[in-house]
Amino acid sequence: MGIKLLNGGVMEAREAFSFSSFRLRTKLWMVLIPAVVFILVVTGYLTHWFSSRFLEEAVRRTVLLQTLGAAHEMEQFFDRCREDVLWLARSGLSEEEVERFLAGKRSIRGWTYAEAGVVFPGEGRTRVWRPAGGALETVSTDHWAGLWDGVPMVDPVKGGPGSEEGGPWISRVVPAVWARGEGSVPPGQVTHVIRFIAPVGPWGGSGAGGPSPRGFVFLSVDARQVRDILSLFNSAQSPLSGYARSPELRYMYFVDPGGWILFQSEDQPRSPAPLGTDLARWNLSGTFGRPDLKSAFRPDIRHRDFWLMAGDLREGRHGVLIRSVEPHEKTQVDRVYLGYAPVRWHADGKAEEGSVYGGVVFVDRSRLITRAGYRQVDVIFLIGIGSCFLLSAIVWEVSRLVTRPLYKLARAVDEIQESGRLQPLSIPEKDLETAFLKDAINNLIVRIREQMETIEVRDRQLQETLMRERISLEQEAAVLQRERRQMPEALSKLVGRSPAMIRLRDQVVRAASADADVLILGETGTGKQLAAEAIHGLGSRRDKPFLAINCGALDENLLMDALFGHVKGAFTEAKTDRKGAFAAAHGGTLFLDEVGTASPKVQKALLRAIAERRIRPLGSDVEQEVDVRLIAATNEDLQDLVRRGLFREDLYYRLNVITLRTPPLRERREDIPLLAAHFLDEACRRIKRPPVGLTQGALDALLAHDWPGNVRELENSLTRAVAMVEGSWIYASDLGLGGTGDLPEDGKDGKTANEAASDAPGGSNGFPEAPRPGGGDSLPPLNARQARALPSLLARGHMTRSEYQEAAGGIPARTALHDLRDLVEKGLVKKSGRGPATRYKVVNRKT
Incomplete structure (x- = not known):
């Protein structure tokens, strides 16, 4: 007994705290607030995902822009050097001309060339000038062939670049050694330069004795001048710097076509530090140093990212590689951007052509995406808190406004129940929904009164009929169950033993x-x-x-x-x-x-x-x-x-x-009892009511009917009877088979669908006969769907779009709207209301 009481108490507690027992306000809170939080979380996640992609693309474009800018500036620098060496080749080549030229470049650009010189291979003479203070220092050397180190296509016989190239030429980064007197090399006189070489006529012009041998003029640029370009674009003074960047480690370095890292950028431009590759070769393994440049570095082939960039640079392509790394403990940087762009040498001065001299690589680190993610989480959290408070206030006020009319309706219904008088409700309407609910209750009251009158009439009829014969369909139901077990499931819906x-x-x-x-x-x-x-x-x-x-x-x-x-x-x-x-x-x-x-x-x-x-x-x-x-x-x-x-x-x-060929029902009447048992069981289960049986009169009516609508008409008749019958037995009068069967099709029995619809009688199911729209004697032409739905429309007096879909045989919504608009244009119905309240009413319906 104690266990039963305990179980009963638990069940009552569960019912008391079930969702259906809560107030509308609480239900709205329980449903809307988690939904809003979920939507905010999902929205925040999606927004973060998309914004991260866009931010990553923005950083990638910024890196690419800086890299392309540095590469372009280096190309412009080489072009200026090319123009200078060509100008010098066309000048007099006297010491005064060279000194004036170098002094002018210093005053205009703020820097000058590391050396200038001419070479006459036929005469075996070389003259090299080097700026020293405010004057020129002349350096003589008999080893003029060493000046061509790093220049492609050198012809050792002719003593200059190959004859197939018309110049000018550019060398790679090579050491420059200046000697005085007997060729001694003073300490500190070794530096690394890039030489620009152009062909030139004889020293001092043509002589009277005929053409002079061919010569060359060259200008050398300190490689640190080129490094300053990388340092400038990597610094805060970069011409492409649009905003302040976080203090992360960033650097640029220059790569030649062979994959050698020659030098890297410094913290500030014009740094006196020698060329180096300390940062560029960090975390890389490979070959360090080569004879002409001790600080050069070439990574091993296993560093795939580097050699992927080197391959693209040789082909003249630019791009950005993005690599994820383990976040640093202090900076939280988790992405590294590797931007690269080729540097071309335009020997002929055409910008769209040129050979690849090398490439610029920009290593950038950014924590912009991580910081943006943190800020976004904060914003979403604040928005979520504010939304929950605002939604709670809205739910409180809306629930109060919504439930007040419902409480008034409930009190009015309670008064009807207490008084026992079925009088229509007359309370003020506050909104459309309350008006619909009040109309529904009033219609229910009217229907109950009508049904009570009908019940009284039927009670008198039942009193006159002492007993009507009743039959049992249990045998047919057993046969149906046995046949279903014996046949495949796919055939179980084809009911019949005929x-x-x-x-x-x-x-x-x-x-x-x-x-x-x-x-x-x-x-x-x-x-x-x-x-x-x-x-x-x-x-x-x-x-x-x-x-x-x-x-x-x-x-x-x-x-x-x-x-x-x-x-x-x-x-x-x-x-x-x-x-x-x-x-x-x-x-x-x-x-x-x-x-x-x-x-x-x-x-x-x-x-x-x-x-x-x-x-x-x-x-x-x-x-x-x-x-x-x-x-x-x-x-x-x-x-x-x-x-x-x-x-x-x-x-x-x-x-x-x-x-x-599927046989019509009139050709297999012996299956009607079996089908009746099947459809009665289906209808009772679908409507959720106790089993309903047939009287002998009802079964005779089923067997005698012609069934123009065949099995579908039989199913609809029985389903309608199950839904409308009040007791446990269906009589012949409950079936409504006195000419109220399914509507005939066009052309059947010599009548059109419109004629069949107009001849359809009423009154057998307890409803008044439906009049014609407008009170006329003829109907305009209707399609098959409209003719099928017309009896239901006339009986009800009005329909919604969904009701028309069902009455017309389950047609799509767009087809139903097309048919209803056609009926409005033909003047059979008129449209009233908007949105969900739209109804189509019969025009001039006579009651």
Whole structure:
């Protein structure tokens, strides 16, 4: 007993703290606040992800800009040197001219060349001038061949660059040794220079004795001058520096085409420090030093990033490599950017041409992305706190405004319950929802009063009828269960024991074993789609998609779009790509219902798709291969349509590979008890009510009815009866079969759909007969969907769009809106309300 009490208390506590027991305000808080927090977290993460990518791209472009700027400045420096050596080659080449030239460059540029000289190989003479203080120092040497170190294509016989090149030329970084007198080398007179060489005529011009031998003039630039360009662009005084950078370790270095790192930038321009590569070779292994430059460094081949850059530089390409590294304890830098750009030598002065002299590499470190991430987290946190407070206040006020009218309605309903008087509510309306709820309660009150009157009438009728015979369908239910257990699940929905149904199931099994297209013929409501689903479920494609398209429920353009899809921009509303049914059912089965209603344009497209198994979406120029098994169904005589020219003969023979016919219900009346047991069980389970039985009179009415709508009409009649019956038994009067069956199709029994709709009687189900719209004697032309939904529209007096979809046979929303607009234009209905409150009311309905 104690355990039971404890369990009961636990259950009561759970019910007391269940979500459904909370107030609206609490529910809104419990749902909205976590949702807002989740949205903020997701938004923050996505924003951080995208901003990180953009920031990374910004840093990458900044690095590339600095690198390209340094490389361009170095090329401009070389071009100025090229112009100077060419000018000097055309001058008099006297000592005064050279001194004036070097002094002018110092006054204009603030620096001058490390040396200038001329070489006459034929005479074996060399003259070299070197600035020393404010004057020139003449240095003579007999070893003029050493001046060509580092110059490509040297001809040792002619004593100069190869004859195939017309100059000017540039050397690599080489040591310059100046000697006086007997060639002694004073300490401190060795430096590294880059020489610029140009061909020149004889010293002092042509003589009277004929042409003089060919000579060369050269200018040498201290390599530290070139290094200053890298130091400038790596410093805060860089001409491309747009904002202050964090104090991270950054440096540039120069690489020759052979992969040798020759020198690196210094902290400040014009540094007197010798050339070095300490930072550039940090964390790298390789060859250190070469005969002409002791500080040069060449990394091993295993340093792939370096040799990737060196390869791109040799090809004249620039770029940026981004590498992630372990964050430093102090700086938290986790990314290294390696920007590289080639430096070209333009011998002919053309900017678009030139050979690769070397390359500039910029090593940059940035913690911009990490710092931005921290700031973003702070901002998202503050926004989240503020949003939660603001949302709480909004929920409090909104819930108070929303629940106040509901409390008033609840109190009014309680008063009705206490007084027992069914009087309509008359409270002031505060909003549209409250008005709808009040109208619904008042309609319910009116309906209850009507039902109470109807109950009184039925009570009198029941008193007059002492007993009506009742039958049991338990045997049919047992047979149905046994048959379902014995047959595959895919066939379980094809209910029936008649020879026609046994033959149909046998044909379905045989059709499923052959992977060929199938044509299913049969009247409306005979189970053509169930047969198609059974063929798919038993076939080899059972694990692939099964798609069903109702060709009669869509107009031509919508059907083409539904079948073949479209690409973005194919028409005004095509905002995204859409797969058609053929593409969506790839590998599976595509079921086309009411294929006989397809327009000639759709028939032509279907023929091509079936024949070639290729489709082309609307607006696309690319064809797609599809692998689908096609199952078509129709309730029309396709051969008659072919004879009348309404259906393509070639398409008919393409579809007519395997043909099945679903029998109408009137040809297998012996299955009606079994079907009745099945549908009653389904209806009770769906409506969630206790089992309902049939009286003998009801069963006789089912067996005697012609069932123009076949099995679908039978199912609808029984479902309607189960929903409307008040007791546990269905009588003949509950079925409403006195001419209230499904609407006949166009042309059936010599009547059109409009005539059939106008002849449909009422009153058998307890509702008044529906009048014609406008009170006229004739209706304008209607399509099959409008004619099917018209009786329900007349009976209700008004409909929403979703109700029209259901009444017209489950058509798409766009087709329903098209039909309703057409009815408005024809004057049958009028539109009222906006948004979810939109309704379509019958015009001038007589009550």
